[in-house]
Amino acid sequence: MLFDSGVGGLTVLAELRKLLPDAPVIYAADLAGLPYGTKSEAEIAARVAGLLGRMSERYEPRLVCIACNTASTIALGMVRDVLEIPIVGTVPAIKPAAAMTHTGVIGLLGTEATIRQAYVDNLEAEFANGKTLLRHAAPGLVAAAEAKLRGAPVPPATIDAAVAGLREQPKGSEIDTVVLACTHFPLLEDELAEAFGPEVRFVDGAQGIARRIANLTEGQEFSREQPDFAVTTGPLETLVELGNAFSALGIDGLKQF
Known part of the structure; x- marks a missing residue:
């Protein structure tokens, strides 16, 4: 699962597709919380950890990538404490x-x-x-x-x-x-x-993140039980407006979280 405040994480997904084209992906966009950059550290840490906890319970991903520099530099440690799966962060290159x-x-x-x-x-x-x-x-x-x-x-x-x-x-x-x-x-x-x-x-950092995910999933088998999809915490219409950008990277299902 790739998580971002918005759609910036698509730059990470583009690199991930090059290395792991068969890996099933759920993209999570916290559009209801966008932008993160103007929020306090406490707000970001609580929001990201809480959302990823609930999303992981619902979707059961094998790995979570926080495809957001702001969220990673603030909440990465807290999320790793909460979840018992590999967490890949994004830090300034x-x-x-x-x-x-x-x-x-x-x-x-x-x-x-x-x-x-x-x-x-x-x-x-x-x-x-x-x-x-x-x-x-x-x-x-x-x-x-x-x-x-x-x-x-x-x-x-x-x-x-x-x-x-x-x-x-x-x-x-x-x-x-x-x-x-x-x-x-x-x-x-x-x-x-x-x-x-x-x-x-x-x-x-997109290429480096993709390499890290590939390394952590090396030797694992990938199979899709359903098509790749994206979820948003904000209005679904906002995500639908970006449908072409998601479709270009193999994500056609757009849902409300």
Whole structure:
């Protein structure tokens, strides 16, 4: 089961399909709780742990992936305490970014809740020691990504504000690598790439998450008792509006949780 506040987890599902095309998937979108980035840590931890507890009782998944940086950096430990199945989290891809950068200056775009976490501080200390990590909260990109999947235009001002939030910091002009620390943000990589310019490369955690899931399920047999489906905590109509995006990744059933 892949869990996200919205549909950013589809970027993870796309990579998972490449490695495990036969794996049955339930996608859970907590659209009633979107966005997570503006909520307090206590709210996020309680909501995510509670929802995943109830969803696991109902659907009995063999593994849960929290395909959301905000939820993972805050609630991963609590969820692992609650559930007795493997839990794969999503954390900002600071380690690969540190290996990629040539200038030593890395940008990180995330939600407000993600960029302030000690979890991110620890990743920076462990993997980007001696480098400069500039962080910027870009919550507007979440709504822009969701809108893009519905076929709506992406507001250029939203992209420009995210770029300026990094570029206008000291050493911002030297950024050559940007961590997309929200699973929604890779949906906007084309728009961000155009705004940042050709010298900037992007990195996110989707491929690494897919590899981790493949590793944890190695040797297991996959079979489908029913077609793959998605559930939402919010209005079903909101999920239906995104039906084409789900169908493109092999999920045609859309349900209310």
